[in-house]
Amino acid sequence: QSVLTQPPSVSGAPGQRVTISCTGSRSNIGAGYDVHWYQQLPGTSPKLLIYANNNRPSGVPDRFSASKSGTSASLAITGLQAEDEGDYYCQSHDNYVRGVFGTGTRVSVL
Amino acid sequence: QVRLQESGPGLMEPSQTLSLTCSVSGGAMNSGNYYWSWIRQHPEKGLEWIAFTSYSGDTYYNPSLKSRVTLSVDKSDNHFSLKLTSLTAADTSVYFCARAAYHDTPVKGRFFDLWGRGTLVTVSS
Numbered sequence: 166q167s168v169l170t171q172p173p174s175v176s177g178a179p180g181q182r183v184t185i186s187c188t189g190s191r192s193n194i195g196a197g198y199d200v201h202w203y204q205q206l207p208g209t210s211p212k213l214l215i216y217a218n219n220n221r222p223s224g225v226p227d228r229f230s231a232s233k234s235g236t237s238a239s240l241a242i243t244g245l246q247a248e249d250e251g252d253y254y255c256q257s258h259d260n261y262v263r264g265v266f267g268t269g270t271r272v273s274v275l
Numbered sequence: 276q277v278r279l280q281e282s283g284p285g286l287m288e289p290s291q292t293l294s295l296t297c298s299v300s301g302g303a304m305n306s307g308n309y310y311w312s313w314i315r316q317h318p319e320k321g322l323e324w325i326a327f328t329s330y331s332g333d334t335y336y337n338p339s340l341k342s343r344v345t346l347s348v349d350k351s352d353n354h355f356s357l358k359l360t361s362l363t364a365a366d367t368s369v370y371f372c373a374r375a376a377y378h379d380t381p382v383k384g385r386f387f388d389l390w391g392r393g394t395l396v397t398v399s400s
Contacts, residue, residue, distance in 0.1 A: 199378060201386035203322075210371055210390040211322065217378035222388070254322055258384025263335050264312070264324030264375075 169255050169267035176273040177245045185270045187238040187255035195236035198258040202240050206251040247274050277302040279372050279391035287398050293359040297372030304353050305330040310375040311355045315368035327375050362398045369393040
């Protein structure tokens, strides 16, 4: 039922940069609502990684950054580390559902 | 710091009603402009927002679940609860409670800044 589409998986070698896209529509991201990102490491609950498009909560390394444009958003991880392996989700508000999550992206470190 | 902890039965039968509680510790629920949320994750699948409610009872539901879901806040005990009726196997999920905050203005939507550890609910006969 996700209305935000993400690639199923991305991978990179340690130290590399990877990006994850989040594609929405005019009823959510394109309507001007903020986009947020979560990291879910294996066996744990999701953790807020980025809020309001490009803000990092205290304690989140600056290797994580995000941007938003039009009906899409993206998350970038630079200097990829083994501890970054896990699932990443975007989230926004939708005129019809209020709380919508992306389909999720599995990040693998080669 | 504020912590959230889900509790409830792990195994339910089809057609039954699920009741889950989220205990909030380390802070009062009526402190700050937060909404209190339930989110679920089907096994090996993505996240699905169920509903959220304010301390005063302003509640919003996912339209796909609205006919079966009720949220409530227990002000005397600092916790909030979820009821989900007419369970089927498709409701088998890990259920998370979470705190919903906003940046600058709630008009731009909310994000989930604190999460519980989640509780697995299996629906099976």
